[in-house]
Amino acid sequence: MNGNILLDHGSGGLASQDLIGSLFLKYLKDPILHELEDAALLKPEKGRLVFSTDSYVVDPLQFPGGDIGELAINGTINDLAMRGANPLYLSLGVILEEGFPFSQLEEIVKSIADASKYAGVPVVTGDTKVVPKGKADKIFINTSGIGVVEDNVEVKTSRAQPGDIIIISGTLADHGITILTNREGLQVSGKIQSDTAPLHFLVKRLLDEMPDAIHTMRDPTRGGLGTTLCEIAKVTNLCMDISEKEIPMHGEVRAACELMGLDPLYLANEGKCIVIAAPDQAEIILQTMRSIQEGRESAIIGKVTEKYPGKVVMTTMSGGRRLVVPLSGEPLPRIC
């Protein structure tokens, strides 16, 4: 497609219909979306519903390992999965800046369609707005999602308990360092790329096989592993005790963090989850996670204790002990 987005594409008239028909519906194939009603009519669902929303404003729009479209699909799927839900439906709200090239929009919509298809979670309803040039930065995307939780699943932050093990589903800080190095135009190893991925396949396996042992799941996105663990410590008033040397990291990411003076504990991840679970099932949980693509580098990184209530402590590489506090005063804007 040639040309650029015009204000008229957001008017609700013929140009809007053209944009939707020739671009969004070309790639997004769900029949419910194609009904083009103001709202999607879905079938009844047994079980508790889960509902989540996220806006995506990442800069740059495209980066090694993914783009804003893939991030928007996977991010909301992961928010649903972290409550133990099976993600069923997504909405797609797009805000476009006048002048944005069709060709770039088409790439993003393709990427949305591919990610939705891979995950098996369709986009069933959508909305497109256009604002004048200079009033937004190219494209912002909101996705909301609906999922359903099985009756025997009870995953929530407050269920973490003393003695539980803390697992991370893979290497840390890949997404954050990818965005930051790309934005700064730094030449770094081609091995550094975003970890954007949907986590619901991994979650489903865990909950199908050992529903009761999985107490808490959280994906450490904005604010990173450090801030997310601090939130869990605060809610539970328990101590999260982790070991730096157990945290999986790519060597290139570690080197880039050192070069840029960044703490990987606070960098965003977009395809990783923290799993807090019963210790007597530690080995089987770890093996199950490692058997799935998205969790192949899972590792036990610590345990929940009562030692420092509400705090996160980390044994450092050098054997020292460090208090981990929430991210504060260090703006890392637009990483997702």
Added chain:
Amino acid sequence: MNGNILLDHGSGGLASQDLIGSLFLKYLKDPILHELEDAALLKPEKGRLVFSTDSYVVDPLQFPGGDIGELAINGTINDLAMRGANPLYLSLGVILEEGFPFSQLEEIVKSIADASKYAGVPVVTGDTKVVPKGKADKIFINTSGIGVVEDNVEVKTSRAQPGDIIIISGTLADHGITILTNREGLQVSGKIQSDTAPLHFLVKRLLDEMPDAIHTMRDPTRGGLGTTLCEIAKVTNLCMDISEKEIPMHGEVRAACELMGLDPLYLANEGKCIVIAAPDQAEIILQTMRSIQEGRESAIIGKVTEKYPGKVVMTTMSGGRRLVVPLSGEPLPRIC
């Protein structure tokens, strides 16, 4: 509250938590939202689910009769109601520009809370992002919503049939003309104000009392009554035959449209619906609609025929006949 939004408020760290705690949670009181999990866990629902999303980028943010916050709540409630659903839950995704004053954000959040309370539909999950100054225009809001449809209800565009009556639930073009006159800084009568309102109370009464007679409901927002009727005509391949003199309009709105050379058929409404229904129940439907605040000025404006398949025709004030075509090439950006 004093001060302005900083990039740090979108970092996911302490500043983000402060913003959410001191502002959003202060006004939005739903206990599910207050759990602050990544996704809201809701109870199971009987009946078919309905899901919708809309982004709001209106300029100006505040206008006579409402603001962006009220619009965002009512707009998504109305999209759900137009499918015959009882709206149950809303999500709230906010994109803020760095430097946006807290005081103005607080006004908008208050307005969101008031509209949500009036409608009886809580915000249960949310997300806040911040982009650098100049990368967005003050604030953009996305709301998505979930509703449930009773088994005996079947409201959809394709159900309109020959002989059906066409009703509009009140005066036309109030919202569109309010936004346009305010944006241009025109001094107009104080009686011109947005019609933003939730329509689910009206819809519920209609569907409780005569579920089978209500075939199609649509709210004529962007693109106005003209474009929305064209969409219905196209989907059904039927003719929408309306009479200009039956369309309710405030005198001040009509005068402002004439002054500005605007066709009220294409101006946005934010608290009105088109109801297409069985003719044998016309009087009782009209009376029911008029008995409710949001429908007190309801009027039958035409009927569905087979005369000009896929077309909208209007008998004008002067008795002539006019073909109504979809809005085209006239950008009226950011009216919602």
